[in-house]
Amino acid sequence: MTNASNKPMTVLEILNRTKAFFEKKGVPDPLLDAQYIISHGLGMKSRMDLYLNFEKPLTPAELDTLRPLVARRANREPLQHIVGDTSFRGFVIKCDxxxxxxxxxxxxxxxxxxxxxxxxxxxxxxxxxxxxxxxxxxxxxxxxxxxxxxxxxxxxxxxxxxxxxxxxxxxxxxxxxxxxxxxxxxxxxxxxxxxxxxxxxxxxxxxxxxxxxxxxxxxxxxxxxxxxxxxxxxxxxxxxxxxxxxxxxxxxxxxxxxxxxxxxxxxxxxxxxxxxxxxxxxxxxxxxxxxxxxxxxxxxxxxxxxxxxxxx
The missing domain is CATH 3.40.50.150 (Vaccinia Virus protein VP39)
Incomplete structure (x- = not known):
């Protein structure tokens, strides 16, 4: 996927597109969920890492990884199922x-x-x-x-x-x-x-x-x-x-x-x-x-x- 200038999409661009897509689909907290899903799909330790990599161009393989994750959330599958767990009192709890x-x-x-x-x-x-x-x-x-x-x-x-x-x-x-x-x-x-x-x-x-x-x-x-x-x-x-x-x-x-x-x-x-x-x-x-x-x-x-x- 490329942007209008035919350059590879950056992390910031895909984040903004995902947020807009989630808003259209009625997903609660569209920005927060976009941050979690993209950081998870890119193997980042936390969503805060996105801010350090806004200008990073995404490879076709990375985009292929993100697409099904974004589609699942747009279908209103819970974020915890997509990333695989949640935190409960600081303990990691697997969810499905x-x-x-x-x-x-x-x-x-x-x-x-x-x-x-x-x-x-x-x-x-x-x-x-x-x-x-x-x-x-x-x-x-x-x-x-x-x-x-x-x-x-x-x-x-x-x-x-x-x-x-x-x-x-x-x-x-x-x-x-x-x-x-x-x-x-x-x-x-x-x-x-x-x-x-x-x-x-x-x-x-x-x-x-x-x-x-x-x-x-x-x-x-x-x-x-x-x-x-x-x-x-x-x-x-x-x-x-x-x-x-x-x-x-x-x-x-x-x-x-x-x-x-x-x-x-x-x-x-x-x-x-x-x-x-x-x-x-x-x-x-x-x-x-x-x-x-x-x-x-x-x-x-x-x-x-x-x-x-x-x-x-």
Whole structure:
């Protein structure tokens, strides 16, 4: 590809063309995404390297590399799928169609857990619906002495989570047979293990009382699919998105399963939709073994989380 003067395209020219193309296709953050994709396609360490190479002419081979990447984003494939990963609390998390892309707001669940578990020696943390494994990995790496169990009903998601655990130096241990209905467990040397199954039913009967339960379960109402961005509707697995008529089917199911499983005063931290906190607070009496503590806003000021505490 050449410009009007029949010279090879420069980095700056291809960046501007890509930005304009993304704008035409309705891509959010067209300049930022163009920067990420071009720097990734050219093998640069970061998008900041683009500014040091604006006048660099691109070879035909480099343009051939960039074209399909640009086309994928124009088709609204998520940027994280194209570049292959995202950052979650500074940990590199591989992303693909097997699991929901972890969102920045979700990082706050780990902050909440860290604060609530201060002074707790070797806490058992359970991350339900782990997806990419991002929450479980962050807890295992950041909460000293923690033992973390991650569950998911999707075998594909668990495979991705295991890959991410290994990539973040949580070495994959031997698989073991499980007496709890044939679920599969993979133990990890740093106190992280994965179970396949339905919410807390994936755990073996021998599991001790849980010191902290974290879950970012599907909470989008079934009827809202048409309102989702194409990046979500077309590329995130439906299993990780939709939670029934009002979005809370799986949350309610999980809360019921906590009976008899939580240590005294153990926190339960859930990510939910902004309109759902009031519903869950109103239904708190349905779970008399739990105390509804509060709803919590994310860093954007939106209600994003609710917390419960197990009664002693």
């Amino acid at each position: 169609t097997r699991a929901l892309i972890p969102r920045p707001e979700t990082e706050e669940l780990v902050d909440m857990a860290k604060k609530l578990l201060e002074g707790n020696v070797n806490p058992l943390i359970v991350d339900v619906g782990t997806g990419t494994g991002a929450i479980a990995i962050a807890c295992a790496k950041e909460i000293e002495g923690s033992r973390v169990i991650a569950t998911d009903v999707s075998a594909d998601a668990l495979a991705l989570a295991r890959e991410n655990a290994a990539a973040n130096e949580l070495a994959d241990g031997p698989k073991t047979a499980d007496s709890a209905g044939g679920t599969n467990q993979t133990s990890l040397a740093n106190g992280l293990s994965f179970y396949e199954g339905d919410l807390l039913q994936a755990l073996p009967p021998s599991t001790q009382k849980i010191d902290c339960l974290i879950a970012n379960l599907p909470y989008i109402p079934d009827g809202e699919k048409e309102n989702l961005q194409p990046e979500v509707a077309k590329f995130d697995p439906a299993l990780a998105l939709f939670g029934g008529a009002d979005g809370l089917d799986l949350v309610r199911k999980l809360l019921k399963q906590t009976e008899g499983r939580m240590a005294p005063a153990a926190p339960i931290l859930l990510e939910i939709g902004s309109e759902q906190a009031a519903v869950l607070e109103a239904e708190a009496a349905n779970y008399p073994w739990l105390e509804f503590v509060a709803s919590h806003k994310d860093y954007c000021g939106n209600i994003r989380f609710v917390s419960y505490r197990a009664r002693s």
